[in-house]
Amino acid sequence: MMRLITRFTDFLRRILPSPFTIAVLLTYLTFALALWLTPVKHPGEPHLFELAGFWAKGFWELLGFSMQMMLMLVLGYVLALTKPVNRLIQIMTNYADTMPKAAFLVTFLTLVFSFLNWGLGLIFGAVFARKVGEDFSKRKQAFNYPLIGAAGYAGLMVWHGGLSGSAPLKIAEKGHFLVDKIGVIPLNETIFSHMNLVVSLTLLIVLPLVMMWAAKKGEKQKIVLKELSEKAVDEHPENPTGADKLDYSRGFALFLGVVFLFTSVYLAVKAGNLGFINLNYINFSLFTLGILLTPNVAVFQDFVSKSIRAASGILIQFPLYAGIMGLMKYSGLFLVFTDAFVHISSPVLLPVNTLFSAGLVNFFVPSGGGQWAVQGPVIVEAAKHLGVSIPKVVMALAYGDEWTNMLQPFWALPLLGITGLKARDIVPYTFLLFLCGGVIFIAGLLLF
Template sequence: MLRFLSRPAVKLVERYLPDPYIFVLLLTLIAAIAAIAVERQTPLAVMRFWGDGFWNLLTFSMQMLLVLITGFMLANTPPVKRFLALVAGKAKNPGSAIILVTLVSLMASWINWGFGLVVGALFAKELARQIRVDYRLLIASAYSGFVVWHGGLAGSIPLTIATEDHFTVEMIGVIGTSETIFSFFNLALLACLFVSVPLVNRLMLPKESESVFVDPEILQDDQDIHIPINRPADHLENSQILAWLVGIPGLLFLLDHFLLRGGGLNLNVVNFLFLFLAIVLHRTPRRLLNSLHEAIKGGAGIVLQFPFYAGIMAIMVQSGLAETLSEGFVSFATEKTLPFWSFISAGVVNLFVPSGGGQWAVQAPVMLPAAEALGADIPRVAMAVAWGDAWTNLLQPFWALPVLGIAGLKAKDIMGFCLIQLFITGAIIAIGLTYF
């Protein structure tokens, strides 16, 4: 049945979903028109919101670009390639390959969202080298695991409200992760998704006659080609000692961060870890630079599109449109249904404000007073916003850009499969938030 349903979804998306750059241009126009029509903002004001906010994601854009590049370089090191090949060898047929890559992506995304995006895509490429399987579904499966990130260890909303001086502390106090990330309802939701997401992906596997395969030779790299030494400078570029003199202190810094200072994982730490592991495991600067040359090719979408999303976010927040959307959804909620409507509203807002922390800053002033007035469970409402933010990432190509860059695909190649997951995971999360 799911194979039957996925076929028209895939064809529909392949035919009508534009390139993510066109998608972000359309979202820009929609947000601008809505701000003028709904919030009564002047065109000049909207243009100023957009222009002033256009570069607000520069730090995050660089972080995301480094997620792609450092993860790619790490995966191209000989030890990691051997490990990925060993794990991929556990898959004996296309169906087991789909299940395995989904489980790896789910677990990696639960640990850290940046880690999940890169690991899932790189592992999928290794599977494609060994197993003849529909490459579109394989990459879609790797991306679908991302849906659990906001219910995991790096969820920005639960970690924010667990911080001593967060911006809503006077309203709700400090809410520990035992009431959010490690609560029964959240763990039950995760358990359901760890079962259903791999199963749905497996059931969508097309027949061989309808599948799209990739030539394994295309996925190979040239890292093992002998590098000649013809100049004195070549000795430095191929010096293992030089690489290790810098790389090993970087890894020691991470040991200090985790063991002695009790630090945790965040995007900067993940990038630092990927980079210095790549420096050490590539063994020479020249091998690292060759890998960098290959990795950078997939980063064009991030460089071009993320500033436009920053502009959209500025329009949504400063015009009041995001707050109006949230208020509209909760206006008819009850104590029992508020988590559900919070989830739905967060999913809609996420299409225009694809940032967990930024979205919470917009929606918390609406959701939290509503929860207090209705007597609803505040940790559950907060997690409903978190899950809504993660859920529609299955439709929003913003977060898929690093995965697509690594895989060498376009959004239209995977979003048809993700659309089926959107409806199924949405139903599971909505039921869990309401009844678990």
């Protein structure tokens, strides 16, 4: 088995381009499929020009989301540079003193954090993987860094079935866009259903064990990693002048952090439930912790400057994926894909076919909320027609979305930026997670 993984690893490293090039190739592929499978919507206009318009229209539709993701990466990186977080993670890395232990621990903790919130898990997994790699590097011990990086990405396999899952949270809201057809579906029928709890718990047990097994069999090498916690600017210069004193004042930074902290607690208490946890709240919390855990504003800004480079991939790739999303949405290519799976479905197979269709669409539009907005109406109509449980097909879509994250490098950009790895380095091991997850998801959908 390990020989096959090694051969597959070598093959992927030879053929896989960079994530940016993958996004460009997916753009070309989407254009070709839309030309072939979708009709002209505006007679008299060349189909290619019409599709180019759809792509351009979508190109700018994720600007707000892009900024949220860049902030998440930058602020998470800032936290990783602070002394308190370094000490905390170092305590955990002390238990990861061998490759099998490291693979198990990074995978397990990343899955737990990602079930609580996908953004938190993504940043934690990336930073923890980096720190574990640094620890092996300091000890001059051979290790499998790509496998550790893949372990830090494993959380994207459980997020949509977790507390921040886009589709389950959306249909639990009053007045959601399908409320007239399915009503409000509470979380106890989706995220906290018996099926999802069993599936999530199985992933939590099986995936760390699989990565631990792979760590025992995989190749290891000595790698020199520069510490993530780079030296900051002088925390307390001898003679700050004028307004510079505020930049280097601990009291000024502490007061600002306390204001942020009070606001974040107030928002949580005001919400009264877990609905307050969203991208903006996570970023606000990361900002709060960044201010509180750095000595002063000057050091905070220095850490931000050091972190911004890691977010460059998001800056230039999100617009490309937004263009793909626009092209699929406005041309109707989404519906073509989804209808093809629905037409070959039966009451038993519809959830499984929904899983596959969501997994396929995720390659082109890696956004859980975006997928639900487009695929939701189709799978809801199919489920009603075939008499299939609506919550079950919603979770099937969620599983498909998170399943192929293991092959789609889009969400790996923060991890790649922090760890310094390349997509082709981690994909062989995320492919192993993909295979295991597929078995678990399909079994769960068939058994419940």
